[in-house]
């Protein structure tokens with residue numbers, strides 16, 4: 252099966268957004284709301300077990316501030332907090348403080364030059380994706396992606412495979428014609444759940460996680476070219492044929 256599309260995860264894959272991006276945006280939103288919640292790097296690493304910003308706030312409150320959830324308006328307050336956090340995250344992106352990871356821009360350019368289709372499957376919001384692409388790749392970058400599956404377009408977030416199935420359906424491609432690029436166990440379980448061969452690039456929060464089933468686990472894409480991805484993808488089918 253020839254490789255027809257690359258499906259990129261966003262956070263931790265396109266850019267290292269968590270430690271110095273989303274985490275600071277959450278803290279800014281909490282301060283703005285008058286909440287004495289401050290997520291340090293270690294606590295945030297624990298909270299990353301839950302994907303989705305609203306889900307992560309709820310998870311934190313369950314563990315550390317259960318009284319917050321007993322408030323009848325807690326879901327609405329979480330939604331408002333998350334909107335403020337997204338505003339702060341976009342402001343961080345606008346400041347240029349969150350660049351793409353090594354090799355990402357080059358691989359996107361190589362894929363476009365060879366007519367390979369591009370897609371995104373992420374838990375973060377479409378607003379964050381649009382800002383990350385615009386600021387790092389230019390005003391028309393979002394149009395380079397045939398499908399952008401983001402945030403609440405699906406109810407069940409990663410590690411559920413829903414977002415990948417949502418993207419595959421709109422690509423109108425079989426999973427076997429695609430290659431996913433992920434950074435975390437949650438992401439890998441989601442892409443493999445959708446039947447998509449997956450390459451993992453680790454980061455400081457995901458190094459050492461379980462990446463069983465990945466085609467390969469790399470530190471980053473700095474030395475990886477589209478020809479390498481095509482070969483990796485092809486090997487998947489050679490292996491399957493031998494099984």
Ligand code: XBP
Pocket residue numbers: 260261262263269273301302303304305372373374375376379409438
């Ligand atoms: C990682 C996530 C996201 C971000 C925060 O998404 O789990 O929730 O941590 O972004 P990805 P939001 O699938 O790209 O790795 O607050 O917008 O959810």
Ligand code: MG
Pocket residue numbers: 260261262263264433434435438
């Ligand atoms: Mg990720």
